[in-house]
Amino acid sequence: MAHSEPTDTNVTSDAPAANVIDFDSQHELLGHPTGLYTLFFAEMWERFSYYGMRALLLFYMMKGFLGFGDKDANAVYGAYTALVYMTPFFGGMIADKLLGARTTVVIGGVLMALGHLLMTLQTDIFFFTALALLIAGNGFFKPNISTIVGSLYPPGSTKRDGGFTIFYIGINLGAAMAPLLCGYIGETYGWHYGFGLATIGMMVGLAVFVAPTIVTQVMILGTALLSAYGLVFYNPGDVFTFITNVAVAVALLISGTIAVMALAKGGLPAEAGRTTRPESYFPNLTKVLIGTAVVIPILVLLVSGFSVVPGVNEMARLIPEHWTKPLEDSKIKLVRGFAEFVKEASRPAGLILIIAGIGASFYLIREALRMERVPRQRMFVVFVLTFFSLLFWAFFEQSGSSVNNFTDRNIDRVVEESLVTDADVGKTVDLRVVPASDDPKLAELEYLSQEYLGHENGNDELGQRVRTAITAVEEEKEPEKRMKGEELEAMIKEVTEQPLFTMSALTYLREYAKSDAATPADHSIKWQYTAENVGKIGLGGTEIPASVYQSVNPIYIMIFGLAFSMLWSFLGARGREPSTPVKFAFGLIQLGMGFGCLYFGAKTCDSDGMVSMVWLLLMYLLLTTGELCLSPVGLSMITKLSPARLVSTVMGAWFLATAFSQFLAAIIAQFAAVNDGGNFVPVPSKTVNIYGDVYFLVALMAIGSGVVCLFLSPLLKKWMHVDAPQSE
Numbered sequence: 001m002a003h004s005e006p007t008d009t010n011v012t013s014d015a016p017a018a019n020v021i022d023f024d025s026q027h028e029l030l031g032h033p034t035g036l037y038t039l040f041f042a043e044m045w046e047r048f049s050y051y052g053m054r055a056l057l058l059f060y061m062m063k064g065f066l067g068f069g070d071k072d073a074n075a076v077y078g079a080y081t082a083l084v085y086m087t088p089f090f091g092g093m094i095a096d097k098l099l100g101a102r103t104t105v106v107i108g109g110v111l112m113a114l115g116h117l118l119m120t121l122q123t124d125i126f127f128f129t130a131l132a133l134l135i136a137g138n139g140f141f142k143p144n145i146s147t148i149v150g151s152l153y154p155p156g157s158t159k160r161d162g163g164f165t166i167f168y169i170g171i172n173l174g175a176a177m178a179p180l181l182c183g184y185i186g187e188t189y190g191w192h193y194g195f196g197l198a199t200i201g202m203m204v205g206l207a208v209f210v211a212p213t214i215v216t217q218v219m220i221l222g223t224a225l226l227s228a229y230g231l232v233f234y235n236p237g238d239v240f241t242f243i244t245n246v247a248v249a250v251a252l253l254i255s256g257t258i259a260v261m262a263l264a265k266g267g268l269p270a271e272a273g274r275t276t277r278p279e280s281y282f283p284n285l286t287k288v289l290i291g292t293a294v295v296i297p298i299l300v301l302l303v304s305g306f307s308v309v310p311g312v313n314e315m316a317r318l319i320p321e322h323w324t325k326p327l328e329d330s331k332i333k334l335v336r337g338f339a340e341f342v343k344e345a346s347r348p349a350g351l352i353l354i355i356a357g358i359g360a361s362f363y364l365i366r367e368a369l370r371m372e373r374v375p376r377q378r379m380f381v382v383f384v385l386t387f388f389s390l391l392f393w394a395f396f397e398q399s400g401s402s403v404n405n406f407t408d409r410n411i412d413r414v415v416e417e418s419l420v421t422d423a424d425v426g427k428t429v430d431l432r433v434v435p436a437s438d439d440p441k442l443a444e445l446e447y448l449s450q451e452y453l454g455h456e457n458g459n460d461e462l463g464q465r466v467r468t469a470i471t472a473v474e475e476e477k478e479p480e481k482r483m484k485g486e487e488l489e490a491m492i493k494e495v496t497e498q499p500l501f502t503m504s505a506l507t508y509l510r511e512y513a514k515s516d517a518a519t520p521a522d523h524s525i526k527w528q529y530t531a532e533n534v535g536k537i538g539l540g541g542t543e544i545p546a547s548v549y550q551s552v553n554p555i556y557i558m559i560f561g562l563a564f565s566m567l568w569s570f571l572g573a574r575g576r577e578p579s580t581p582v583k584f585a586f587g588l589i590q591l592g593m594g595f596g597c598l599y600f601g602a603k604t605c606d607s608d609g610m611v612s613m614v615w616l617l618l619m620y621l622l623l624t625t626g627e628l629c630l631s632p633v634g635l636s637m638i639t640k641l642s643p644a645r646l647v648s649t650v651m652g653a654w655f656l657a658t659a660f661s662q663f664l665a666a667i668i669a670q671f672a673a674v675n676d677g678g679n680f681v682p683v684p685s686k687t688v689n690i691y692g693d694v695y696f697l698v699a700l701m702a703i704g705s706g707v708v709c710l711f712l713s714p715l716l717k718k719w720m721h722v723d724a725p726q727s728e
Contacts, residue, residue, distance in 0.1 A: 037259040040170040045205030047174030052182025052198035070673035078666020079349035085659035087139025098284040101144035108140025109206035116199035132299035175554035183547030224256030319346035377719035397665035402672035408546035416538025454683035458528030469512035503681035556624035585710035587630030592702030594622030602692025609685030
């Protein structure tokens with residue numbers, strides 16, 4: 001699923017749904033209830049908003065007004081994603097016991113829309129409050145819209161898996177659209193525009209869910225047409241992204257047309273997802289809203305590491321840094337890794353996760369030891385495969401953190417038309433700093449693209465321009481977050497005295513050029529070509545924003561998801577389908593091979609430290625095929641092997657393990673940080689091997705874990721007792 005989406009898998013049992021739907025009276029299209037297509041678009045737009053924000057989040061923290069270095073940005077990103085995967089457990093309980101799925105989904109949609117809206121406002125407290133609203137909203141929304149999908153089908157229906165497959169396509173269509181629109185618009189025209197699109201996406205998803213059928217039809221078709229227009233006309237302009245955008249636009253229009261046809265026969269049944277306790281609905285709603293209002297400030301403190309508290313300007317850690325410093329300075333990698341784990345575990349969000357994990361593990365192990373032989377052995381299989389799943393997602397989630405930075409800094413994202421030649425040496429040209437411009441004269445200029453990183457400019461004006469940009473960008477920040485005095489001068493000196501053009505210089509120039517304080521003269525700079533530039537700097541063409549590559553995984557999912565489903569069915573009909581443990585092993589091994597591609601890419605980079613995008617695309621392909629081996633069978637395994645009385649509890653532990661994997665992913669990403677505490681980013685040739693070495697270790701650990709899982713698979717398959725009935 002798109003970037004690890006465990007809550008979207010069919011986990012609905014054949015027990016009666018919380019609501020009572022007259023299944024015989026439901027209208028259908030293509031063999032499925034018409035309400036499914038409403039849910040398809042509600043979830044598609046929710047995923048659009050989520051992944052649109054996520055595509056920009058890391059870059060926004062480092063390049064936007066926060067000005068974070070790699071370590072702080074990775075810590076916030078890890079805390080956010082971990083908490084996002086922890087809250088659905090509580091959201092599911094609230095729906096089951098208090099409000100019903102329908103109301104809970106609406107509350108979640110409202111919270112997330114508010115969160116995306118706050119992301120457009122550049123203040124510290126609004127930023128972390130936005131993340132807290134998104135964390136809480138996701139907890140309400142994610143598990144419950146899937147529950148409503150399952151409730152549209154009667155117990156024992158053979159169509160349910162097909163319905164979830166259609167729903168799954170909506171998830172990945174939204175995840176594919178988001179980086180192509182929000183990512184491109186945000187990086188090109190301004191962060192607030194990208195977050196604004198995510199806000200609109202969430203509002204549309206919510207409106208589609210609650211609006212009357214005729215309004216829903218108009219919104220689905222209208223937004224599909226507008227989005228298709230945006231995909232076709234707002235893109236970098238190279239053939240690769242243009243074809244990708246057109247393909248996604250066509251898929252969107254086809255989906256929209258089918259949905260409008262389906263809803264012409266009827267929308268989502270009014271009783272779908274309603275509470276079974278209407279007599280206590282309003283008192284329960286009041287309790288939930290009050291509880292949410294209390295929890296959100298707590299989430300703000302957790303995701304920010306208490307840095308929003310007045311007088312606290314950095315993320316808090318309960319263990320002082322001088323305690324871990326000797327471990328960090330060790331020559332033994334394992335010791336340094338342990339030091340990094342201790343540092344991250346001492347952050348508030350990490351501490352909460354560890355305490356919850358220890359408590360859940362202790363409880364489930366105790367329960368398993370009390371069981372008879374068959375259910376006990378099945379629970380051991382659940383524990384072992386949950387551990388391997390945790391490892392898989394901890395490695396996989398580098399794609400949203402360190403791989404995002406690697407793509408930005410070291411993947412050659414420019415499709416050039418020609419190279420600087422000897423005839424260009426000594427020539428001074430004007431280069432456009434902004435990616436796009438309505439000014440025809442400015443639009444005709446060459447773009448100051450990624451191609452110029454790591455090269456020297458023969459024009460002396462650049463240093464002063466960068467100084468002006470750094471000073472202006474820092475002035476835009478909140479007073480307590482600005483670099484001042486010696487700190488500011490040290491940063492300016494570090495950037496401007498570099499003989500080669502760095503990512504930090506490029507970032508400050510671009511951010512200043514996009515600000516309201518910039519003048520037309522700030523939209524371009526002068527560059528004098530030198531002999532060092534010959535044969536290295538590409539001219540013409542386009543630069544693909546790094547965030548756009550976040551669409552590759554969901555696009556691969558849409559392409560290969562059905563093929564894998566057919567493959568398992570084909571092998572199953574012949575008695576040759578791999579067991580669940582073997583699929584897990586294959587998933588880990590393929591994931592390791594994917595990171596091996598990035599390692600080989602780093603080792604075969606050019607003299608500037610730039611890596612061909614082919615290695616990145618191959619990495620995403622292997623991550624996707626690995627995901628398709630592991631993710632779709634994970635929750636199915638939980639529901640089949642857990643005793644009936646513990647299914648919900650074990651499912652909650654599975655989600656908690658996924659949250660913990662996000663925490664571990666943040667720790668792994670810290671080893672790929674190219675700056676320690678500051679936010680200066682050196683030239684690509686200095687960063688490429690930092691990433692390559694980390695991905696080599698990730699590849700070894702993933703492949704090694706897969707081999708161990710494969711070695712254990714005969715025993716695990718035996719302990720699954722596939723022919724025995726489910727335990728009570």
